[in-house]
Every structure is written in structure tokens, then in C-alpha cells.
Amino acid sequence: MIGTASKLRDIKAINPWQRLLVLAMAVFTIAPFAPLIIQSLAFRWAWPNILPTVWWFEQRQRSPFPLAWDYVFSPSSRVVEATINTLGIGITVTLLCLVICLPAARVLGQRTFRGKNQLEFLIALPLLLPEAAIGIALLMIFIALDLAGTYVGVIIVHLIPTIPYMARTLTSVYQGHGTDAEDHARVLGANRRQIFFRVTLPMILPGVIAGCLFTFLVSTNLFLLTFFIGQGHIVTLPTLLFAKISGGALDATGAGIALIASVPGVILLIFTDRFIRNYPLAE
Amino acid sequence: MMRTASPAFMQNLRDVVEMTPLLVVLLGLFGGALVLGLLQSFGYAPWFGINEFPTTRYFERLWLSSDFWFSLGLTLYYAFAATLIGLVISVPLSIALSKRFKASRLFSALIRLPLMVPYTVGIALALVMLGNGGLLSRMSAGLGLIDDPSQFVQILKTHGGCGIILVYVWKQVPFMTLNLSAVLARTGDDTVEAAMVLGASSRQIFWRVTLPQIMPGIVSASLICFAFNIGAFEAPLILGGGYPDTLPVLAWRYFQDANYAFQLQGMAVVVSLALVSGLFLAAYLQGYRRFERARGRV
């Protein structure tokens, strides 16, 4: 029997099993990227070789056309177009989503009214219905409205899965900070615009950034709705990759595109770690 | 009138105005999709020159075929298995990550990576890793366990669906863990410390203190993942065992067919899918409420 004091000291310490679990999960998460990177650098890599028999850089001098990364970075791969589309749609969706959700989140976060719980459930509902159901049902309407296969259509449809996250995050931000500071400012004679930009916004900014990051993340990673509504005309990184792997095989250019499609996420991960950690996505 | 309006009224009006854009988008898009989906599945599609509303023949034809039930079973199986495995990993993982250890920031960032990349990347990883020609198969050959790719256990392209489930788990464990970690961080260690002082064993602390505390996080995260898994399309399409497919893939194949009547059939698939998903989620929430109530009574 260990003394209570030493037990209490251990409360924040990790035990060996937990250490093993963390390590195993890190390996499970990261290890599959190794063959992906190798594949992207391979020219011929057949079973049972652990490494390619011919690498891309050995073959590239002999090859009459760009191979692997040379192709990925050539205009023919459409990677640049897909990247611009992905980022452009992501940013537009994020801004739209913010404009729609910010006012609503203030109401949800700071006011009490009848039916508020039901309303919050309604906002979460798009997360709870299968994406395929939403996508196919909407495709019908969008074809009728001539929105299928257009940027506008894709951006609108991206709002459905992103709004719940944005609304949720912003609501919890408003809940957290109360109305005292605004009340003071109002007493001191600030007008509504001044209050919002000088008082409210700086206070809620970290939360707003977190919400925007989630929204951007969800939008850039969205495949199904882009694929259904974009009808193949709007190429984003996830749909470009899908076209490469839908056959159930991955060649060097496919692996290269998969790595490129991971880059925005990795950048976000590095630079935004602290914002994302403090806000739960679901609740 | 305006002059006499009370400040409270003005405030309420302002609230309503500020809620409006969100409600318009949600009800217009999401509600519109729901209503049109339902109408079509009951035979209302004047733009195809079909108006048999209300007919249940699309549902009848679907529900009377044994393949539909097999597809439904597959869909539910993949969704359940992935959510369950995800939870079994995420709960201890989030607790472990809340502890103090070397390079904890680095490890939690590494584990969060799948959250940041598209599912299609996860599928690409499954292809290079798990296929009969993939890296694991090659390593087995290197160790002399097999001498032909066909001897490697088939993970992809089977109705067993291990590949699909692994992709879901890979992608969703970070999501669940992140949510649970946030709940854990908010509740703090006070109750755990108290339980320790009272002499509770670590097993008792987990089951009696920590788990109930993070229960809301578990419920919401698993709800979202389950619903997503039921509606997911790309992983079952690429990694699945082919005919009969999961319901979202089946709906897509119907929708792709040149014959318009099949599109209404696809709508019936989609509505059935939403119905099943809704039933399961409602039952789950109901069960959770009962659990909370029971706990409150104790």
C-alpha cells in the first residue's frame, strides 16, 4: 500500500500502459505515411520488395515524360488548380459561415428563451444525418437550380456540415465571456459598432479563430458533398485524389497527390495547435 | 409605434434578426433536401414526368429484396464496429494524454494528424499498407511467413471490411480523443483526487468517477462518428467487397443509372438510410438519458 501523499503526486504521471498506448497510437497514425512516401518516389515497386527496385530519380533521366513528382508538379496533373480550388472554397465557406453564425451565436450564447434546446439540436442535426442522404437529395434540387457543377453550388453545400461546428464553437465562446464588458462600454457611451470592434471582438477572437480553423478544415477535407454537387467539374484535392485511387490502386503520382492533399492539414496542425486544443468540436 | 416599443421588445427583435441567416440557410438547404428527398422517395418527380405520389412501391421493392437487408447489415456493421473500436481506444488514450510525460505536446499533435487530412488520404494509406500487395504483406513475405501475395490475409475488398473499419478508426480516434480531452480538461482533477483520498482503487476511479464525467463527450462524439460512418461513401466504394454494397454506395449506383426510375429508387435507399440512422441515434440518446437519470437517483 503506497501512501496517499505519493499516490496523489502520481495522479498526473503517466503509467507504463498508458505510455504504451500513446506510443502504439502514434505509430498506427504515422507509420502508414512511410509506404506512401516511398510509393511517391518509386518507379517500379513490386511485391515482395520492401523498397522499390527502380526509384523515380533513377529513371527520370531515361524517361521521355515526367514521372512521379515531376508529373505532380507539372501543369498536366491539375494539382495547382485543385489546390487553389480547395483553398479558395475553404476560405469562402469559412467567411460565409462566420458571417452567418456569429450573430446567431451571440443570441444562443447570451440569451435564454423558450425552445433554445430544440434550436440547438436543430443546428446539430446536419451532423447526425448521413452525408450521402444530404448530398444526393440536394443534388436533385441543385440540378434544377442549375447550381450543380458550379462553385456557388459547392460553396453552399459546404455550409451544411460546417455550420454546426462554427455555431457550436462560437456559442461556447459567447457563453464564456458574458456581457459585462459590453455593458461597461455602453455605459461609457460607446456605440454598437465601437462596442463590437473594440470590446467584443478582441475578447472572442481566439474562439473565432478556432471556429474558423475547424470550418476551414472541414471544408478542405470534404469529399462526398464536393463530389456529388461538383459533378466532377470542380476539382479539389480530395476529389483529385479520389479520381486517382478510385480504382483501388495507387501509383507514384497518386501517392504524390495524397501527400500534397495532406499538406494543408499538416500546416494547420503545426501553426494552430493551441487554438484547436481548447475547443471541443462536438458536444 | 416604433417610439413606444420597449427596449426589451427591440432586444428580442434584434435577437430574431440575428438568428435569421442561420435559420434560413439551415431550413432552406437542409430542410429543403429532407422534404424533397421524402417526396421523391414516395414517387413525386414531375421533372422526370413521374408523379405517382403517394406511392410506396419504391420502398416495397427495396424492402422486399434480401440484398437490401444485407446491404443495411453491412452498413450498420461497419459503422458500429468502427465507432466502438474508436471509443475503446479514445477513452484510455484521452486519459493518457491528459497526463504529464515527455514530449506530450508532440505526441498529441502526431496523434491528431488524421483529423487534419481528408478521408481519401486515409484510403490511400490503407491501399499501400493493407492490400495483398501492400507493405504488411511484403513484410510478411520478408519474414518468410508467406511466399505469395494471395496467402496474405485479405483485409481489403472483402465484406469483412477490416480495411474500411481501420480507415474510420484511424480518422476518428483523433476526433473522439480531442473531444474527450477537452471535457477532461474542463472537469479537472479535483474529483479524482477526492476519490483517491477516500481510498478508491484506480479501477474504481475510472468506472465511478472519470467515465461518468466524460460520458457527455463520449455520447456526442460517438453519435457524430456513427452518423458519419453510416453515410460514408468513398471508403466502402474503394475498399469494400463489391456487390452487395453498403447503402450509400447502392444509392449512388442507382443514381448513376441512366434509367430515371432508378433515381427514385436511390432516393428510397437514402431515405431508408436516414430513417435507420435516426432510429439508432434516437435509441442511443434515449438510453443515455435513462443512464443519466438513473445516476442522478443514486
Next chain:
Amino acid sequence: MKKTKSRAKQMLLASTLAVVSWSGAVQAEDAPGMFRSEFLQGNMGWPEVTAKARAEGTVNFYYWGGSDIINLWIDQVATPALAAEGVTLNPVRITSTKDTVDVVIAELAAGRGEEEGSVDLVWVNGENFFSLKQQNALWGAFADRLPNSVNFEWDESDPRSLLNLRDFGVETGLQEMPWSGEQYVCSVNRAHVPVDQTPATFAQLKAYLEANPGKFTYVKPPHYLGNTFVQSVLYAHNPDGTGAAPYQKSFEELGGAELARLMEPGMEYLKSLEPLLLGGANGSPRYPENSDELDNLFLNSEVHFDCKFGVFANHNGLITGTYPEQAEEMIFPVGNMIKNKNYLTVPLNSPHPAAALVAINYFSSVGAQASKLQAAGMPVGLDLWRLNDEDAAEIAAAAPPHYGVTQQELDANIAPDTNASLVDVIEATWLAVIERKEDKPLADIVAQVSGELNN
């Protein structure tokens, strides 16, 4: 039968497009169709066409974009070459030609007629051309009116003109221009299969698989690569011994009962092959969804053979690293290696028809065909005997090498494609018999699927 099917599908699209097109129709005053009728009546010289093409400026070229080397050739060779002629090639990569056919037919149904559509040029053959033709969605009989038409044999009395005038048994009516001539060729991995064990007939393939179970599979119908394999099996197992001949007739001519009788032995063979295919030993044979997946199985020695369309597929596989190092072509099945051509065509409502014709004329030139052959490994669509010695030498010099077989051997084992109206029925029958394992007499299944296709 295709007619009812696609027309219905387009109604939704049509109803929305109607609004758009109505406003468009009002604006179009300079009599759309003038150019078409003038050109097709032979009242227009080529310089006038090129002048109009430069005025139109762009050509929207819809093509299957699944091959890196073809994409590269289009971007790096064809686009600059056409730019030099004053036409901007706008390549639109598609995953399925059927989608583009649907768009064209929908636009027409919505009243977006001549010069009001969105597609100028499509790479098509077989069923998709058949659909366009049935819907009267083709621009016209242009193929023998371009300067480079001299590179092709149009004389019906010469049997060698067949592939220029018939596409899957359907008369082209000069409404499409041959682009490339392909043949169904199988490759074998010499690391596993010695020359003396290489099957040449389906019976030998089965014998090989009995000794090496699981080492073969074919792409799953309704993918055209799968359809073609099934067709060559049917030819070889024709109970009358007449091979491909009866399959040249349309479904109406042949009749369901006769088709079922002809198919019976072939379908029996396919059924008996199932347990010997990849994964067949444990009861679930694996049919790859497309050629990428099949190539990958071939590369990893999961199968020993790779059958697909591609006279130079073996070469392309070797230079892209997607085939195993010791891949070689084989003559299989003897006498039944299906050959066809694929084509370029212009939809009736092409907004830039003159530019489309200029592009087709470029694609039909000896220079373009030679460079496409060399860079993208796509066989020529033109007819070598029509060329002068110098041009023929240029083509010969551009041809990629063969591995293990000669061009003469490939040419000696040609079989024609199946009539487009039968292809639908055959693929639906395969799905019923092999995929869904429906246990009914074949005649009933054929009657059932052809009935379903008809309404």
C-alpha cells in the same frame, strides 16, 4: 432501346436548361446552322473553315483523362500545335464519356440547338456513339471532307474500310473520325510463366489455372474492358463455330432466344472459371473495377496475366513502371483478339464547330498521329496503306516496340467488336449470372434483362 432510357434521364436537366436556352435562342440571330449546312453541302473551302475557326477561337475537347501520358501529350503537344493554328484547345478531362453524352442530349432536349451547346469535340466509340447517333445529336458527315481525310480508307468496296465505317457494328455515317485503332491484348509475366506454358486458348488458360489457381482475373463488366473479355469468350465458345459473325447483328435481328443459345457455352465457361480466378478458391472471386487495379495485381504477381485494350499497353506499362519488369505480350485468345477503333466526333450543338473540325484535322494528320503514337503509346487511327512512303516511314519509326510478339502476329488474330445493341444485353446477363448468381435458364435471364433494358 437506349433512346427511352437516356431521354428520360435528361428530362430534369432539360427542364432547367430550357429557361437558359430560350433566352439564348432569342439572341442568336446570325442563323446558327448556316456553317453546318454550307460545309456539309461542300460549298465551303478549307481556308474559310480555318478562318471561321480562328474567329471562334476555342474548342472544348471532352476526353477520358485517366492516363498521365495521354494528358501530357494533349497538354504538351496538341495544345501548342493547335495554338499555332489560331485555335485554343480547352481539354476537359472526364472520367466517363457517358456523362458528356448525357449533357449533350440534355442540352438538345432543352432546346439548346446548333451552336448553343457546350461540347465541341468528344472522344467516343461504341455505345456512346450509338447513343448520340440514336438521339440525332451528331453534327454531320464530315469525316471525308477534311484535308487529312486522305489518310483514311473510305471506299466501302475495300473491306479494309470496315473499321472506319462501322463502330461496334453501327454505321458511323462519316459522323466520326477514327482517332486510334486498338486491340485487346494480354500481357504475361515471364517471371512466372515460361513460354511453353503460355495459354493460347481459353481451354489452355483453364488448364494453366488448374495448375496455378487464382492467377488470373478480368476487369468486371460493365466496364468495357470486362465486356470485351466476355465477348472474346463468347466468340471462342460459339456453338456453331462461327465465332464473331452472329454477334455482328443487332439485337432485333438476332433475337433473345438465339442470343441465349449462342451465349450458353461461353457463360458456362465463365462460371466454371470462377473458382480458379483470383480469390475464387475461398468462394469470392475478385474482379477488379478497372485497369489500374488489374495492373496493380499484375505488378505484384497476384495474377500472371493482364488483359486489356492496348496494342502498346505492355510498352506503356514498362515505361511507367506499372507493369512487372518481365512483362511480355501474348497471342491470346488465338483468332479472337478484338480490334476496334475509337473516334473523334462533333455534337450537333457544338458552339465552335469550325474549330472542332480544325482540331480533328490536326488530330488526323500524320505528324500528330506519329507523335501521339510515340509519346502516348496510342496506335494510329489512320490507314497506313493510304500514306506515301515517307509518311509511312515516319509512323513506323514512331511505333513503340512489341515484346515477345510481332505486329504481324497481332494483326493475324483480329476479331471484330460486338454489335453495340448486344453489348448492353451481354453485360446485364453477366451481372445476373456471375455477380448475382441467378439460377435460371440463360434464355430466361436474357429475356428478362433485355426486357428491363427496353423500358
